[in-house]
Amino acid sequence: MSTASEPLVLSEKSSSGKVIILRLNRPKALNALSSPLFDQLNIELEKADADESVGAIVLTGSDKAFAAGADIKEMKDKDFATTYKNNFLGTWTRIGAIRKPIIGAVSGFALGGGCELAMSLDMLLCTPGATFGQPEITLGIIPGAGGTQRLTGLIGKPRAMEMVLANRKIDGKTAEAWGLVSRCVAEGEDVVAEAVKIGDRIAGYGAVAVQAGKEAVNGSLELPLEQGLRLERRLFQSLFATKDQKEGMSAFAEKRKPVWSHL
Template structure:
């Protein structure tokens, strides 16, 4: 059933579209991020971490630029999926240690240091990490905040914070065990040792491993396929799947059922089933 928007809501939607259009034109000026559209009709947003001299170390300005790019693609009605990759030899070799070294506990506590990183998980469109080299510490954690991880055969993953006298602070002790199990995650977190791409695939951290010369193209192909589906249904399915990691089984099943039922209020569910019965390709309206 359609929802009736208030005049205020309509004005806000119009303002957001205008703001998005203006901000998109400034994206090439971001200091640490490169942004472009690719895939069929530009329906895939490509975000590249671009601080190659520092192996894309994750400083606060870079993370601010990253969230700006992700939010703009999330608001772009033409984009159906986002690919996040690195430049040079690394996806991201970790958080910027020079930035962190002088910090103290009161400062971290007052500012809730690193909390803004988890804003990535609020993006409604699927984010595919294309890991091309080192994904260590915060880099591994950022990759795990994405919905899928695809890797070059040269990729390396690790949580080496223990070697610096600290522990992971952006999900390494929480998302990693959910992905690869307690024992393997404990080993990685307590030794600081890296694993290669094929081990990461075997353990379930990575969906697929591709040759280094075409890993990004292959990831974009998958993103393009996702972007060819109903954007509304994809967002609903992402939310339902994430519920499996954030709730007990009974609660997750209830969420799934509720969202499944909700798809029957959409035009795209009707179009998808009608197209199937009529033996034709569906034409999605994203509503």
Template sequence: MDEPVVLVERPAAGVGLVRLNRPRALNALNGPLMDGLMDTLAEMDRDSAIRCMVITGSDRAFAAGADISEMAQATPAEMIEMAFIARWERLRAIRKPVIAAVSGFALGGGCELALACDLIVASESAVFGQPEINLGVIPGAGGTQRLARTVGKALTMEMVLNDRRLTAVEAERFGLVNRVVPTADYLDAAVTLASQIAARAPVAAQAAKDAVNVALETPLAVGLAYERNQFYALFSTEDQKEGMAAFLEKRAPSWQGK
């Protein structure tokens, strides 16, 4: 029997880990893999025991791109019908924080998948790029948009027009990744970060994630209004009362996620 295209683990309290599992194809993102990934993330999002998620691949490849064999002969109508890009968009609906643990190739759709996550922990061997120009197309799952908002116009233009690829160190310098660690340690580092986030107030973490994303997508005045409303709304939660009581009583809070 074929191996599952995604492997699921719970490596620490409050943490769900999803591993892309098409090693022979360098985790090329085909329909079944993306469906399996997004279905798993949605299930974890509904699981109150999980408060932060990690997506990873292998040491050699996070994901080397989309599976070109699925689309090489497709028409525009067929691409729309197969809802290829919509699979990436499902990640936007995940409420809880998602970390990409990236080693090796993160190219094309793989780079876009990492960009769609909330944080990125990279191994020293990680390579990020958008080489779609070599195939006669452009990034279609957010590459031009999220890259420009992250690393700026000049570098984005070079990446999408001339296949410039970023090493892990360059990606950290340009603000694309949160941290770079040795390849032997990158997944442990991502799980540790996820564990730290999972230990925070869950409802507030989701509100914080939403507010930061709104900052990237709206004018400042709209973002400030959204942030203010989220801030006030959190005063209706049990966690706000617990967090402030614990601070005043000089003890650790006990979050309930309510």
């Protein structure tokens, strides 16, 4: 396990300074997810979200494991009353309140809570050797942080049933084919570097439009089509009150590169 002096989440900026790279840091536990780790992760995510110099966030683990699951030692002696009263896993969903785009870079195991964490991100890249799964059934439980809900929406009911009920695990190429990840990088390609490239590209656009785009896409997952279209249209219209809309369209008409003010 990580010692008390070692942070459970490491943070660094990319060479451009526009992307924050957060790395889960429990190497001896294959980055097993615990409440203390999520407490630190939420703090680092909120700091990155508040940093105006940052346009995107990359979340990754180690070559062996993005996160091999939730920490069984933390969970095994809990009872219903304790988990219910204390809303166990409730803080694991605070990532949904982050407004900047979060790109996952997965190598190795993304199992159980690790797969659920990966699915909660906005974009997801992986290596061919990545392994995704929801093995909670082998512990006498089911996924509790989105593994039945997000997984079904991404890959469909039959495949989700097989992963949740039959403990089927899939590799990176299958995850790409099924739509679980946005892209599986080539063998030997640096998945974190590729995720940072996407982050830098996003950071090169106006921050207000990026934030609105994320809100609109997320809205499509929660709203009926008519309400989703209304949200999209209102966000689209609201962007005409921004300086970046005027700059972007003027730059296009004048055949020059826009200079974003993020206002």
